[in-house]
Amino acid sequence: MDFQSFVDSIPTAACVISIEKLDDGKYGKVRIVTGNRLYIDTIENPASNLAMLSRTFVPNSEYTNYLNRDLNFENACYNAAVMKKCLHSYAHPDRFDVWFNMTFLPLYPDKGNICYCMYIMEISFKPDAKRMSTISADIASAVLETCIKLRSPENFKETMTSICKDIRDLCDSEHCCILMMDTEKRKCSVLCEAFSKDTKLLPMEHYVDDAFYDIADSWKATIAGSNCLIVKNEHDMEVVKERNPIWYESITSAGGKSIVLFPLLFKNELLGYIWAINFSADAADTIKETLSLTTFILASELYSFRMMEKLHILSSTDMLTSVMNRNEMNNFVDALSQSNSGKSVGVIFADLNGLKTVNDSMGHNAGDQLLKDAANALREVFAVHEIFRAGGDEFVVMLTAVTEGELREKVSRLKEAEKHYPNLSFALGAVYEGDVRNIRLALHCADEKMYADKKHYYELHPERKRSPAQK
Secondary structure, three states, X not given: OOHHHHHHOOOOEEEEEEEEEOHHHOXXXXXXXXXXXXHHHHHHOOOOOOOOOOOOXXXXXXXXXXXXXXXXXXXXXXXXXXXXXXXXXXXXXXXXXXXXXXXXXXXXXXXXXXXXXXXXXXXXXXXXXXXHOOOOHHHHHHHHHHHXXXXXXXXXXXXHHHHHHHHHHHHOOOEEEEEEEEOOOOEEEEEEEEEOOOOOOOOHHHOOOOOHHHHHHOHHHHHOOOOOEEEOOHHHXXXXXXXXXXXXXXXXXXXXXXXXXXXXXXXXXXXXXXXXXXOOHHHHHHHHHHHHHHHHHHXXXXXXXXXXHHHHHHHHEOOOOOOEOHHHHHHHHHHHHOOOOOOOEEEEEEEEOOHHHHHHHHOHHHHHHHHHHHHHHHHHHOOHXXXXXXXXXXEEEEEEOOXXXXXXXXXXXXXXXXXXXXXXXXXXXXEEEOOHHHXXXXXXXXXXXXXXXXXXXXXXXXXXXXXXXXX
C-alpha cells in the first residue's frame, strides 16, 4: 500500500503507525511509518507548548524518538492495528497544555507480524464540551449518575464514598480509592475507598503515613505526561517497574497485579489521585473513557470543596493561635444548648495571668508569643476543635461526653503543660454539667471560678497585677 499517498489525502494531521505483534498478546516496537505535512509539522515546527523530544522527522522511527513512552497511546495503537478496532479519544495529556481529538483506524493488509493503523489528530487549546459529551449511552449514564450524586444534599464525604463504590463497580476492581494531596504541607489523606467482597487488600490507612507523600509525588513522573496510567498486565507492569521501582514493589507486595491511576487536576492544581487496583482488563477502554470524563467533573467538585474548607477555616480559626475563634465558639454553644443527645459537658475557662506585664516590659511580639504558647499548652491536653480563643487573653475549652473525674484529670494535665513554657500561667475555672443543654450555665459558673483563681494568683504575685483598665 502507498501509505504516503493515503496520509496525504487526509485534511488534518495524520500518520501511519506500525506495531510489532508478538505472542501471548504482547507487542514490540511501535513506529511512525510516515505522516502528512500537517503531522510532520507538529514535530518539526511545533507550537511553543507542543515541543517534541526531537524536531527532525525520520520515517519508520520509533514514536519514543518524539514522545515519552505512553502506555495509553500504545494500547490504542495495538487495539487498532492488531485487534482491528476503530477507536476515538478526546484527552488532555499533562505533557501538553492542549486537548487532542484522536482517531485510530485499522489498516490492511498486515506484513507478517507487522500491523498498521492510521492515527488522525486535531488539536485545540480549550476543551470542547460537545466533543467531551460525545460518548456512548452507558458511559453517559454513569457520568450523569455521578453528577446527580454530587448535587445531593448528603454529607460530601458520604457522597464521595458512594461515587467511589460506583467507580469500583465500573472497573470491577478489588479496591478503589480517592487520595487527596496537600502540596503545601506535603501530606496525603484518604477521602474515601471501596473494596470488593473477600478481598485481601488492606485499607490505605496501613500505608498512608508521613513518608507516603513521596510515593504519591512520584506518580506524576510515572504517568510521564499522559492523562492517566492504565496497567493491564505484566507487560505494562514492567514499564512501572522501570519508571518507579519503589512504587512497583509497593504495589506488587500488596497484591496488586493491575492498576488504573488518574490524577485529579483543576486549574493546573493537583488535588490528588483516584485509582483502582486489580480491575477487569477486558473493560480497560470503557474504564478509561468513563474515568477521563468523571475525573474532570470530580476535580472541579473537589476544588470547590477544598476552597469551602479553607473559607471555613478562615472564618472559624483564630489566626494568631490557630485554635477555634469566638464565632465558632458561639456556634458550638448554640448547637450544644439545643442538643438532645443526653451527653454531659465539661467547661474550662483558661485566662492568661500577666499578659499585660509581658506586653509592657517585653513588647507585643513577646505577648503574641505568650498567647501562642498558651494555645500550644492547651493542645498538649485537648483536641484543637475543643479549644476556643474567646477573646484577648481568654481561652475556653468545651468537652462533651466527659466524666467529672476526667475533667479534673484534664485540668491537672493542663497545669503540668503550662510549665513547659516560660512566663505562662493560667487562671483556671472548671465546671461539670450532666446535661449538655446547660452549657450556658456551665460557662457562667466556670467564668466565675476562673476570676476567683485569678484574684488568688494576683494576691500571691502583685508585681504581675494588671492595670484597672483591664478586666
